[in-house]
Amino acid sequence: MRCYTGSVKHARTSSVLPPAFFRRPVAAVARDLLGKVLVRCINGEHIRSVICEVEAYDGMCDRACHACKGKTPRTAPMFAAGGIFYVYFVYGMHWMLNIVTSDVGYPAAVLIRGVRGIAGPGRLTKALRITGALNGKAATERSGLWIEEGGIKVATRAVRRLPRIGVAYAGAWAKKPYRFLWECDA
């Protein structure tokens, strides 16, 4: 598996996170997404948001991961190679935004729970007008939604690792510290 080093070799190099960033173990990707910039393009306007809260969902053994019951039309995007979005609808009201990670065949993804100024995954998608239209799309400028290196260094001591929200049904997996929260103002 290729490893993303985060190095920027030239000033002209795009700061859009490449597929290699996402094709790593999901917990590492989740941790590293803190401080990165989610960019949404709506009618030519770029909305930039700093990611401050995420959750990792790790493969078929993880009972909290949608893919734990196998590949279905809904979970298919998680089985693809990292770097595409997995967007699904829940509770009849809310869209959830995930970025798929790891290699093809290993279903894992990071749920983007919050950005600076917006807490809560449902509020985030509502504010950025993210819907199922983005499901399965690559995290590139062409898709209108992507993630950039923001140049923000998030110290390990500023990262709280907590149990994930809303997965009490997942037994022992509910207690795993797969929720990553960056304690920043707002």
Add this chain to the structure above:
DNA sequence: GCAGTGATCATA
């Protein structure tokens, strides 16, 4: 504390 809201999937 809990109602709302509708896609999804297992069961039949």
Add this chain to the structure above:
DNA sequence: ATGATCACTGCC
């Protein structure tokens, strides 16, 4: 075809 479930939010 039916029904349980749901990675949430907003109002009581």
